Amino acid sequence: MTEQIAVSLGDRSYSVHVGRGLLGHAASLLAPFARRTVYVVTDRNVAAVHLKRLTSVLHDGGIEVRSAILDPGEGAKSFQGLERLTDLLLESGLERDSLIVAFGGGVIGDLAGFAAGVLKRGIAYAQIPTTLLAQVDSSVGGKTAINTRHGKNLVGLFHQPKIVIADTELLATLPRRELIAGYAEIAKYGALGDPDFFAWLESQEATLSAGEPAALVRAVAHSCRVKAGIVSHDEREAGDRALLNLGHTFGHALEAATLFSDRLLHGEAVAIGMALAFRLSALLGLSPAAATERLERHLRAMSLPVRISDIPGPRPDSDTLLFHMLHDKKSRDGHAVFVLVRGIGQAFVTEDVSIEAVRAVLAG
Secondary structure, eight states: OOOEEEEOOOGGGGEEEEETGGGGGGHHHGGGGSSSEEEEEEHHIIIIIIIHHHHHHHHHHHOOOOOOEOOSGGGGGSSSHHHHHHHHHHHHHHHOOOOEEEEHHHHHHHHHHHHHHHHGGEEEEEEOSHHHHHHIIITSSOOOEEEEEEEEEEHHHHHHHHOEEEGGGGGSSOOOOHHHHHHHHHHHHHHHHHHHHHHHHHHTTHHHHHTTTHHHHHHHHHHHHHHHHHHHHOTSSSSSGGGGGHEEEEHHHHHHHHTTTTOOOOHHHHHHHHHHHHHHHHHHTTTHHHHHHHHHHHHHHTOOSSGGSSSSSSOOOOHHHHHHHHHHHHTTBBBOOOEEESTTOOOEEEEEOOOHHHHHHOOO
């Protein structure tokens, strides 16, 4: 089962291909955008498991591969990491009409996409995401960025890929914690605007938790379809695209407060962030408490954290979290921007939230 989803952006439109075994078709899928050589950006972990196969498939299709292998982890998304990657690519002979292939999770996609956007004033790139989180979120939509000491993704640009190839077979090699963390972004699509999809996810908890292939393809494809539709009519996050940040204002603050460490993966931060957004909505009288209970029950059933106290180690300080929320890239005029809800599938964006209410939720 393979699905092809269009991201409609005029002359920058592209397709998202979702299915099992797509890596074996990488040469034919990339051929329209590649010259004789492609430049694959990946990390050591992905390279050890998948790079040989991708290289072989591309070679068989007449495409030469030059690779840049980076250290794994969020630390690579920095000015130093960007400098190292651009040096590697330029030393490898990258030209303006070359194709960069981001082959990895969200860190690699963000970093390689950013490098593609700034090198020689813009080079084409493709996304082959290898994590669930990247397949359903960061690989689609053209957001690229690096982190700074001031927060997550504060330096970046919009640079759309030429194609996204989401091979769900690659997910079989993921550590279970990473697979489950990525699921938070799938749940987000139901929680923000698709109650029927959320209900389907609830009905498939056992199969999705076990990584059942058909259910996984359906969940990934539907998530990409929702995101593609939103991005197609709001590329630069002037309206509805902001809804995709459900859970992220809280989540990014939690990641920054835990120093982007393995204490808290991005998807885990989003899961806690969604729960906090639902609790804040209930506290403000905007959403029934039953919606919060339903969301938290489902996330816990999928082995995801829902409370700040679920994070191992010392509890992040509320003042530190508030500082990061107020300095988030989405903040306006010194006010944090929140995605709140009126129930499952009924999200909206607001700045009209008191600091006292946020503090109360953070203390819970």
